[in-house]
Amino acid sequence: MIGKNSSFKCHKISEGKTSGEVLFSKDGICFYLIDPESGVVIERNHSLFGKSIANKILVFPNGTGSSVVQADGMYQLKMHNMGPKAMIVENADTTLVASSIIMEIPLVDKVDSNFNEIVKNKDILEVNATEGEIKLVQKGE
Template sequence: MSQKNNSFKCHKISEGEASGEVLFSKDGICFYLIDPETGVVIQRNHCLFGKSIANKILVFPNGTGSSVVQADGMYQLKMHNNAPRAMIVENADTTLVASSIIMEMPLVDKVESVFKQEISNKDTVKVNATEGVITLIEKED
């Protein structure tokens, strides 16, 4: 019987901690193409089209769009209480980093590769960006 990991090392970009349901995106995220009043992705060709990122632990490869569009989109989501609780990104850009720090949204990268093998959509995790660790709280069956 193999032992599953319950915690995963990561690199802090924007400090803080948050717990919530995991939502993976294989596509980059343009926060401007997410309805701030619902948190629902409105970008038609996106893998998360029609799904809400509100209060999720969002796992995605990178941000997309111009710096103004990205920052404003994140800000609007935050003001409507529909932003992700924390974000796990593969390739952080300057706008994503600066916006996360300003909006006090936990953001990490450089997560252990086994994370994507052992964590699935709807699992509940705690992201402690300050300590550089992600912990599995509950596995969704």
């Protein structure tokens, strides 16, 4: 059952509103090491290796890699419709911010501290970056 703690405040970086299944990564993301045609993480030893980020609400600590590979990786994913629907990040760097704005991917940070305790993989979230709010719509499996 979804209770009163199912709404979380956050800080808007790139505006937009979307909903989808959440996918947590304990590792930073290098978008260049994600197959643009499938959205599958191909970086060995990554916590999401072999999993697809396509059309997910991606939660991760930070971006990794140079600005060129990050921006190009995000662009390639966007062109193949395999990018994330939204991103929730702990530490947003300049490249991640600029790329998400250009590619029109909602991006937020500074989420309420209880978010990671309540929300789990496969839960369905509604991310309203424009209003600075995340809602837990449905618990996953």
